Every structure is written in C-alpha cells, then in structure tokens.
Amino acid sequence: MKYSSFVFLMLVLLVSSCKDEVDNRVLENKKEVQKQEVILKNIQKNWNFYDTPLTDASEKSLSSWNEFRLFLDELSQEPKNTANAYQRKAKALSKKAIALQDKIPFEFDKPQIKSRIATLVTKVRMLDLFIHLDQIPDKKVVLLIAEINLELVSLQRQMDKIVEKSKIPLEEGESELRRMLDSTRAIPNTPIIDPNIPRVE
Numbered sequence: 014m015k016y017s018s019f020v021f022l023m024l025v026l027l028v029s030s031c032k033d034e035v036d037n038r039v040l041e042n043k044k045e046v047q048k049q050e051v052i053l054k055n056i057q058k059n060w061n062f063y064d065t066p067l068t069d070a071s072e073k074s075l076s077s078w079n080e081f082r083l084f085l086d087e088l089s090q091e092p093k094n095t096a097n098a099y100q101r102k103a104k105a106l107s108k109k110a111i112a113l114q115d116k117i118p119f120e121f122d123k124p125q126i127k128s129r130i131a132t133l134v135t136k137v138r139m140l141d142l143f144i145h146l147d148q149i150p151d152k153k154v155v156l157l158i159a160e161i162n163l164e165l166v167s168l169q170r171q172m173d174k175i176v177e178k179s180k181i182p183l184e185e186g187e188s189e190l191r192r193m194l195d196s197t198r199a200i201p202n203t204p205i206i207d208p209n210i211p212r213v214e
Contacts (some may be wrong), residue, residue, distance in 0.1 A: 019121040052151040053096055059101075059155040064089035068173035078118050084109040096149070110137040112143045122177065125171050133164040 059126045064085050065070035077080045087109045092098035113130050141149055 020128050036212060047081075049096065050151075052149050053094065055151045056099060056149070057094060059158055060091060061162075062088040062158065063162045065168060067169045070173040070176040071169040073176075074118065074121070074172060078116075078121070080109070080112045082115055084113055100144050103137075103144040107138050107141040110134045121172055121175060123175060126168065126175070129168040129171055133168060135163065136161045136164055144186070 020150075066075060066085070075085070084106075087102075087106055090102070092102040111134055114127070114134065117130070118124060138156055140154060140161065143154050144158065
C-alpha cells in the first residue's frame with residue numbers, strides 16, 4: 014500500500030512538472046514570436062534603398078550596363094512581410110551585387126569604380142549574412158541599409174565624375190605625355206645578355 018501511494022505521488026509530481034515545462038515553453042515561444050515580429054517591423058520600416066539613378070551618368074549607364082540596371086530593379090522590389098521573404102531578397106541582392114563586378118562597361122572600368130563596387134558588394138553580403146542569422150540583429154541591418162545607400166550614392170557620383178572628365182578635351186601633347194607616364198610601356202631595366210659572350214661562373 015505504501016509503495017503504490019508513493020508511486021502515485023511520484024506520478025502526480027511528474028505530470029505536474031511536465032505541465033509546468035510545457036506551459037513555460039509555450040510562454041517562451043510566444044515571447045520569441047513577439048520579439049521576431051518587432052524585429053521584422055523595424056527592418057520593414059527601414060527597408061528603403063536608393064533604387065533610382067541619382068546622376069545623369071548613372072541614368073545613361075542603365076542602357077549599357079545591364080547588371081547595374083538589374084541590381085537597381087532588385088532594390089526597388091520590396092519583400093513581403095515575412096522573415097523568409099527578407100532572407101530571399103537579401104540573397105538575390107547579394108547575387109546581383111556580385112554580378113556588378115563581372116561586366117563593368119569600358120568607360121567605368123577604373124580602380125575608383127571597382128573599389129566602390131567591391132565595398133558595395135561587401136555591405137550587401139553582410140546584409141545577407143545578418144538577415145540569415147537565427148537572432149537577426151535589426152539595428153545592424155538598419156545600419157547596413159543606410160551604408161548601402163551611401164555606397165550607391167558614392168558609386169553614382171564617381172560615375173558622373175568619370176563622364177564629366179571624359180568631356181574635357183585633351184591639350185596638345187597630353188596624349189603623348191600619358192603614354193610616356195604609362196609604366197606598362199616602360200623599357201625594362203634588366204640588361205640584355207648576349208648568349209655568345211662566355212661567362213665566368
């Protein structure tokens with residue numbers, strides 16, 4: 014009798030503790046869902062990119078630079094209100110940003126543009142990384158969105174500078190001077206060794 018009452022008491026305690034654990038888990042899950050909703054709303058509120066060309070040069074380049082146009086189009090499409098939609102959008106933005114490095118038009122194929130594109134790609138890939146974390150750091154995501162916008166402005170202004178500089182006519186003799194300053198055309202400093210002369214080793 015004592016043994017059965019002891020077993021019964023243990024079963025009652027076990028059932029009540031399991032019920033408490035289940036209630037705690039449900040409460041924790043509810044808090045987690047609410048926290049994710051707050052994070053998602055914050056990201057959604059700040060998901061604003063400069064998706065239209067800011068300068069004349071960037072607007073004209075849309076016709077010749079297909080990758081840049083596709084990247085701006087991807088920026089203009091806002092994802093739905095779910096975390097998965099933002100993750101898919103960040104992944105697509107990352108792919109389009111990487112594609113920017115592949116086919117840069119000849120007039121913009123300069124170190125200034127390449128470095129700005131590399132910085133933009135880094136920021137977009139960081140955004141992709143942060144969006145895919147289990148605990149999304151919404152403040153870092155919002156900061157990265159602002160930094161991506163700054164990089165876009167910097168890239169487009171540099172494109173505009175390059176176009177403006179190309180409109181300036183060359184002075185007389187400037188093209189020859191540029192050729193002389195080109196280090197790839199320089200005569201190498203290594204002495205030419207005649208194979209017919211005997212060498213002492």
